[in-house]
Amino acid sequence: MKPGDHPDFYRFAPPPGASRQSSIVLDREGRFWHDGERVDHPALERALRSWIARHPDDGRLILTNGYDWCYFRVDDAPYVVTALHDGAAPTLVLFDDTEELLDPGTLSVGEGGVVYARVKGGAFEARFSRHAQTQLASLLVNDEPPTVRVGDQEIVLPARRPVEG
DSSP, X not given: OOGXXXXXXXXXXXXXXXXXXXXXXXXXXXXXXETTEEOOOHHHHHHHHHTEXXXXXXXXXXXXXXXXXXXXXXXXXXXXXXXXXXXXXXEEEETTSOEEEOOGGGOEEOGGGOEEEEETTTTEEEEEOHHHHHHGGGTEEETTTTEEEETTEEEEOOBOOOOOO
């Protein structure tokens, strides 16, 4: 059993001399930074991407591996869509190497025409990478207003309303 399985795990005080606040930042391109330096170790970056969660009491974004946790800052969305697999059921590929079905009803358009979607059961927002956004072209049926077709469903993409805290 990991400490994270304990019902009060997120209420325990941090280790002596440590803080739950961190200087870890996730930038809008999906890159992690720590103390102003880019996290460029591939395994550590993959791990950080897989540790994104919400604190169960205050809903703030945290990184947790089941043994410890900390708050971190996100410049835009906490997930990035790196690819879109088109087909009968379009699938999003996220930067944590997971895949999930695209729910076109969660798509929105933000500043600069960037597309966003809700992921992880709607719990998080994901920003489309430039590459993934170009792959939306196969679903696009209208530029103005931006409209996609998935199956027999045609959806006009609304303006983004940021919801992350």
